[in-house]
Amino acid sequence: MEESIEWVEKYRPKSLSDLVGNKKSVVDMREWAESWLSGVPEKRAVILHGPAGVGKTSAAHALAKDFEWETIELNASDQRTAGAIERVAGSASKMSSLTGTSTKRLIILDEADNMHGNADRGGARAVGGIIKTTDQPIVLIANDLYGLTPTIRSSCIELKFNSVQARSMIPALKRICVEENIMCGVGVLEKLADNAGGDLRSAVKDLQAVALGRDEIYIEDIATSERDTKESIFKALGKIFKSTDPKSALQATYGLDETPENLIHWIDENLPLQYGTQEGTEEDIITGYRYLSKADRYLGRVRKRQSYRLWRYASVLMTCGTVVSKTHVSRGFTKYQPPSFWRKMGQLRAKRDMRDNIASRIGYHCNESMRYSRTDLAHLYGRMLKDDAYAVDVAVDLELSVDEIVYLTGGKKVTKGIQKIYDLAQAQRSTYGNDDAPVFFEKKAAKKVQDKKQMDLNQIMESAASKGNTEAAETSKTVNSAPKDETKPDPKPAAKAKPQRTLFDF
Ligand SMILES: Nc1ncnc2c1ncn2[C@@H]1O[C@H](COP(=O)(O)OP(=O)(O)OP(=O)(O)O)[C@@H](O)[C@H]1O
Incomplete structure (x- = not known):
């Protein structure tokens, strides 16, 4: 396939006169x-x-x-x-x-x-x-x-042979662009050449990477500092997977802006991609992973003993081990991937944040701890969301987004039913109040507080009358004046002023 041909090979100088610098x-x-x-x-x-x-x-x-x-x-x-x-x-x-x-x-x-x-x-x-x-x-x-x-x-x-000067690289890069029908300004080529630090092979590789799937390149497409880091990690991976010299592979990792903790994930992700490209290389993959597991043990010791000197052993095992475990050097172009472990961790973190966010709202409504809200109560609310009788009220009161409803109900995607709950909740919010203060339940809750206080008052009055206790009657007067104040808005923000509610409010 055309895409898989490395441009560094395709455009390798055919004559000494093609050589730059x-x-x-x-x-x-x-x-x-x-x-x-x-x-x-x-x-x-x-x-x-x-x-x-x-x-x-x-x-x-x-x-x-x-x-x-x-x-x-x-x-x-x-x-x-x-x-x-x-x-x-x-x-x-x-x-x-x-x-x-x-x-x-x-x-x-x-x-x-x-x-x-x-x-x-x-x-x-x-x-x-x-x-x-x-x-x-x-x-x-x-x-x-x-x-x-x-x-x-x-x-x-x-x-x-000295490093190739950036200005000498530009004609070589330009020739490739012409051959590949890629439109770009001189500024783009200058930037690629500057980034390469005298290594024309890197400049050509960068050009191929940035031109992948495009026919025009703009200056913004090139090199943010993050990309620079990535390029250098890609270079180091190239050395580790393609070189047979452990020393030079190890040296390639010295200038990296990655700790051995990160580097092992990069190698782990790409080892099967690189070594699995040819038949009969299964053993290489197995041997490679043996070294990675040994390196990982050292990383564990670093964490446990806080002895960063041991990083050295981990680095040697992961880089040199990967180098010596290959029996074939793969010449083809392999697109290295960032560790999928990080992506999964990111997704997990986002999920955890959502879980905690919902739990804090449940905790506030039920006056319960985060821990209890995160587990048992979240589960209970999930059950209520599956019940038509409560679903919309729960979604309104907890101000749930559609993704949060999916999460609480344990679903994987937005179904028609979930979308309906969300739409009805939205409609109810716009009817009864704004998104910040869902007055529907506020009113219900305030009424319950009133009823409770009225009951307490009746009880106190009764006991005062039966015992003839004037003190109790005084108290009852004080309490009697309380209900009005309870419903008055507190000077604190509306959310804090709301009376705490329990599950029985639903
Ligand atoms: N002076 C140059 N003129 C034209 N192309 C070059 C030049 N230097 C490098 N390249 C490009 O980079 C690729 C790699 O170059 P080459 O393998 O000759 O480098 P090298 O100096 O031998 O590197 P190494 O020491 O890593 O083997 C070439 O195929 C070519 O595409």
Whole structure:
């Protein structure tokens, strides 16, 4: 599918002349290649070194195309033991003497600075040996020149690839937009280039991400600070899932604005998306999750002991563990997802807020605690909402929204019945009072208070008459004057002044 092709691959420079920036290194590289046309030069290998995404690998392949050389590539995902290197690169390096052909084979050794791990045991030594004797050109690619042994360095030409300047990126981005029929202003490209921090690969990836499903891009579509963070987390995920070098994956997480607590959710969400794209990779997923569970145990210890030093172990287990659990490197484009756990937590929080909101209104009406209102009473009101005799009155008095009615009745969506209750409640509110003070029940409640006080008064009068207790009669006078005051509005807000009601008011 067209959408799934990564633009960084689609628009990888085909010739050295397509390469943006680093002109001096490109010229030196071409000169070195030309020197091979007249025999074996003194330096048989070059090291292209510099930061990620500036065109080192592209330059090596473009050189081979320009000179019509075949290529043999050994990247870090291959087993780079001395034996393997001798077998692949060693025999290739002697090709012309065996076949007698003049066609060259360019041997490309990617991530050459990562050859001292266990898997590459002896690899660095073998490379050193091959460089001295090869009759085929060799290009070593490295981020860190000092990751190479002094023997290798001394027998190679070192060519530095610097970060690509933002203004040099713009023509490359513009070319992609033209090819993809995307309309956008120079400001958009400038912003993409500025955000990339010298890494043209990132700029191209950003452009693809922002252009997804559109044919016009505006400046507002690019980079809020939140997006910046996301981009960097996406980059780090790319390193973790696609690289075979645990160290560089770990380094990619250093600048992240995410704690290990968050990072583990990102990896957890995307691990099956990335490792599940090929058949036979189920084991990779299982191994990956084993490491994640170990990392999670450390995160638990951090929380329990408040010892943030342990974050380090959690980070190593989750990133390096994910890197080493893969047996295949997936080359396709995977759209990484933010953790669904967070979305679910957000939904839960919204539900909790709604529950508490309703409970506080129930508590106020029934003069009950939040805890009791949240559980038993909310349940009871839910039952009443299902009863036609009470439903509308409950909805009016608790001022329920349609979603709250759905929640209280335990439904999943707005049904016709719920909509009807809500509409009738709305109509009743507009007839009897405004939304802020549902006077319908206010009046009912005030009448009940009056009745109760009248009953109390009668009782007091009766007992005063029977006992001849003048004090009681005095009291009754005081009480007698009370009902009028009870119904007077309190200077406090209307909601607070309302008499507390119980379930029996319904
Ligand atoms: N100088 C450049 N000119 C044109 N395109 C570039 C350049 N640098 C990077 N790109 C784009 O970025 C993609 C990745 O570049 P490349 O793999 O060559 O970078 P790199 O320096 O080898 O990075 P790494 O060290 O991470 O392997 C290319 O396919 C291309 O689309």
